[in-house]
Amino acid sequence: xxxxxxxxxxxxxxxxxxxxxxxxxxxxxxxxxxxxxxxxxxxxxxxxxxxxxxxxxxxxxxxxxxxxxxxxxxxxxxxxxxxxxxxxxxxxxxxxxxxxxxxxxxxxxxxxxxxxxxxxxxxxxxxxxxxxxxxxxxxxxxxxxxxxxxxxxxxxxxxxxxxxxxxxxxxxxxxxxxxxxxxxxxxxxxxxxxxxxxxxxxxxxxxxxxxxxxxxxxxxxxxxxxxxxxxxxxxxxxxxxxxxxxxxxxxxxxxxxxxxxxxxxxxxxxxxxxxxxxxxxxxxxxxxxxxxxxxxxxxxxxxxxxxxxxxxxxxxxxxxx
Amino acid sequence: xxxxxxxxxxxxxxxxxxxxxxxxxxxxxxxxxxxxxxxxxxxxxxxxxxxxxxxxxxxxxxxxxxxxxxxxxxxxxxxxxxxxxxxxxxxxxxxxxxxxxxxxxxxxxxxxxxxxxxxxxxxxxxxxxxxxxxxxxxxxxxxxxxxxxxxxxxxxxxxxxxxxxxxxxxxxxxxxxxxxxxxxxxxxxxxxxxxxxxxxxxxxxxxxxxxxxxxxxxxxxxxxxxxxxx
Numbered sequence: 001x002x003x004x005x006x007x008x009x010x011x012x013x014x015x016x017x018x019x020x021x022x023x024x025x026x027x028x029x030x031x032x033x034x035x036x037x038x039x040x041x042x043x044x045x046x047x048x049x050x051x052x053x054x055x056x057x058x059x060x061x062x063x064x065x066x067x068x069x070x071x072x073x074x075x076x077x078x079x080x081x082x083x084x085x086x087x088x089x090x091x092x093x094x095x096x097x098x099x100x101x102x103x104x105x106x107x108x109x110x111x112x113x114x115x116x117x118x119x120x121x122x123x124x125x126x127x128x129x130x131x132x133x134x135x136x137x138x139x140x141x142x143x144x145x146x147x148x149x150x151x152x153x154x155x156x157x158x159x160x161x162x163x164x165x166x167x168x169x170x171x172x173x174x175x176x177x178x179x180x181x182x183x184x185x186x187x188x189x190x191x192x193x194x195x196x197x198x199x200x201x202x203x204x205x206x207x208x209x210x211x212x213x214x215x216x217x218x219x220x221x222x223x224x225x226x227x228x229x230x231x232x233x234x235x236x237x238x239x240x241x242x243x244x245x246x247x248x249x250x251x252x253x254x255x256x257x258x259x260x261x262x263x264x265x266x267x268x269x270x271x272x273x274x275x276x277x278x279x280x281x282x283x284x285x286x287x288x289x290x291x292x293x294x295x296x297x298x299x300x301x302x303x304x305x306x307x308x309x310x311x312x313x314x315x316x317x318x319x320x321x
Numbered sequence: 322x323x324x325x326x327x328x329x330x331x332x333x334x335x336x337x338x339x340x341x342x343x344x345x346x347x348x349x350x351x352x353x354x355x356x357x358x359x360x361x362x363x364x365x366x367x368x369x370x371x372x373x374x375x376x377x378x379x380x381x382x383x384x385x386x387x388x389x390x391x392x393x394x395x396x397x398x399x400x401x402x403x404x405x406x407x408x409x410x411x412x413x414x415x416x417x418x419x420x421x422x423x424x425x426x427x428x429x430x431x432x433x434x435x436x437x438x439x440x441x442x443x444x445x446x447x448x449x450x451x452x453x454x455x456x457x458x459x460x461x462x463x464x465x466x467x468x469x470x471x472x473x474x475x476x477x478x479x480x481x482x483x484x485x486x487x488x489x490x491x492x493x494x495x496x497x498x499x500x501x502x503x504x505x506x507x508x509x510x511x512x513x514x515x516x517x518x519x520x521x522x523x524x525x526x527x528x529x530x531x532x533x534x535x536x537x538x539x540x541x542x543x544x545x546x547x548x549x550x551x
Binding site for chain 2: 004007008011014015037040041043044047048051056058059060061062063064065066067069070071073074083084086088089090091092093094096097098100101103104105106107108109111115133135136139140143144146147149150151153154156160161162163164165166167168169171174175176177178179180181182183184185186187188189191192193194196197198200201228229230232233234236237240241245249256257258260261262264265268271272275276278280281283284285287288290291292295296298299300302303306307310311314318
C-alpha cells in the first residue's frame with residue numbers, strides 16, 4: 001500500500017542527491033543544508049511516532065537540525081548553474097513543438113484522476129493507496145509518471161531527471177524551504193499563545209457579538225499580518241486561532257472550508273502590498289533593473305485593494321450561507 | 322493574558338527590515354515567541370522539530386522539478402515564446418491578459434514553478450510587453466518602459482497567487498486542511514479548493530481591467546513616434 005510517508009523517503013533520496021552533488025562541488029554550506037533537510041524528511045515519521053509515544057528526544061534532535069539548517073541558509077549563495085545551450089534548446093523546441101506541453105499536463109490530469117479513482121485501484125486484493133488523504137500520494141505518483149513521459153518524449157537518459165530537478169532546486173535555494181519554515185512558525189506561534197494574545201487584543205476592541213465586525217477583523221487582520229510577516233502562511237494559523245475559529249466558526253457558525261480558503265486568499269492581497277514578500281516584490285524589481293525597488297508593489301496595489309474588498313464581500317456572502 | 326509571545330512578530334519585522342536571511346529570521350522568531358511564553362529549551366526544540374516534520378507536505382512540489390527541468394532543457398520556454406510570437410494581433414493588453422490567464426491556469430493545476438520572475442518575466446514577458454506596447458504607442462521613455470516592466474511582474478504575481486489555491490494538492494490548501502485537522506474539523510482538500518474559485522475569477526477580471534486601463538492611459542504621455550504614424 002502506498003502511503004505519503006513512502007514518498008517523503010523518496011524525496012529525501014532526491015534531497016540527499018542534491019546534497020551529494022554540492023559536496024562534490026565543494027559547496028559545503030549547500031551540501032550541509034540539503035543534507036539536513038534530507039535527514040529531516042527521511043526520519044520525519046519516526047520523529048512523530050516517537051513523540052506521540054512520549055519519547056521527545058528524536059523531536060528535539062529534529063529541532064536542533066532545524067536551527068542548524070537556518071544557520072546554514074545564511075551561508076548559501078546563488079550561483080548560475082549551466083543549462084543546455086540555447087541553440088540546442090531552440091532546435092529541440094522546433095522538433096518537439098506542442099508535444100513539450102504533454103508531460104507538464106500529465107501532472108495535474110493524473111493527480112485528479114488518481115484522486116477520483118484511487119480508492120478503487122488495487123493489485124490483486126491489496127488496495128494500491130492506503131486509506132486517508134489521497135491527494136498527496138496522487139500528486140507524487142503523477143509527478144513521477146510525468147517525469148517518465150518527459151524522458152520518453154525528449155529521449156533523454158533517465159539519470160538526467162534528478163540532475164535537472166537538482167539544478168532547479170538549487171536555483172530556488174533556501175527559498176524552497178520558506179513556506180515550510182513559515183508553516184513551522186505558525187505552529188510554534190500557535191503553541192506559544194500568539195493567537196490568543198491577538199484574539200484578546202482584538203476582542204477588547206471589537207464587539208464580538210457582531211459577526212460583520214468579527215469578519216472584518218479576521219479579513220483585515222489576515223491582510224495586516226501578511227503585510228507584517230510577508231507571507232499569508234504564517235498569518236493564517238494566528239488569525240484563525242485568534243478570531244476565525246473561536247468567534248466566526250464556533251460562535252457565529254461560519255463554514256470552515258469557505259472561511260479557510262477565502263481568508264487565506266484575502267491574506268494573499270496583503271502579499272501583493274508588502275516589501276516583506278521579498279521573493280515576489282523586491283526580487284523581480286531587482287531582476288528587471290527597475291529604479292524604484294517598490295515599483296512592482298505600486299503596479300499591484302490597485303488590484304490588491306479592489307480584490308481585498310471583493311474578498312471581504314465574498315466572505316460575507318459565502319461563509320454564512 | 323501573556324502578551325510577551327507577540328515579541329516573535331517584532332523579530333520578524335526587524336529581521337526583514339535588516340534584510341537578514343528569511344529562514345534564519347523565521348526560525349529565530351519562533352524561538353523568541355516560545356521562550357517568551359515560558360517554554361523550556363527541551364520543549365522548545367521538540368516543538369520546533371515536530372512542527373517542521375509535520376509540515377513536510379509543503380515540499381512535495383519538488384517532485385515536479387525533474388519533469389520541468391527536463392522540459393526546460395528540451396526547449397519548453399523557447400517553444401512557448403515562438404508559439405506566442407506566431408499568434409497574430411498581439412497587443413500589450415492582449416499579451417498580458419493571455420499571460421495572466423495561462424499563468425493562472427497553470428498555477429491552478431499545480432504548475433507553479435513553470436513560470437516566474439526569473440524564468441519567464443525577465444527573459445520573455447517584460448521585453449515582449451515592451452515591444453507590444455511600442456507597436457501601438459510609439460517609442461516609450463525610460464519611466465514608461467519601467468512601468469510596463471513592473472506591470473508585467475505584477476501580472477505574474479497575480480496569476481500565480483490566485484490560481485494556486487484552486488489546485489487540490491498544494492501548499493495553502495494543505496495548510497488550511499492541516500490547521501482544521503489539528504482542531505478537530507476534518508475537511509478534504511477538494512472542499513477547500515472549491516472556495517478559491519470565486520476569488521480566482523475576481524482576480525482575473527480585476528487585473529485584466531487594470532491592464533486595459535493602464536494601456537489606455539499610456540498614449541497620453543507618449544509622443545507619437547514617426548514610424549507609428551503610418
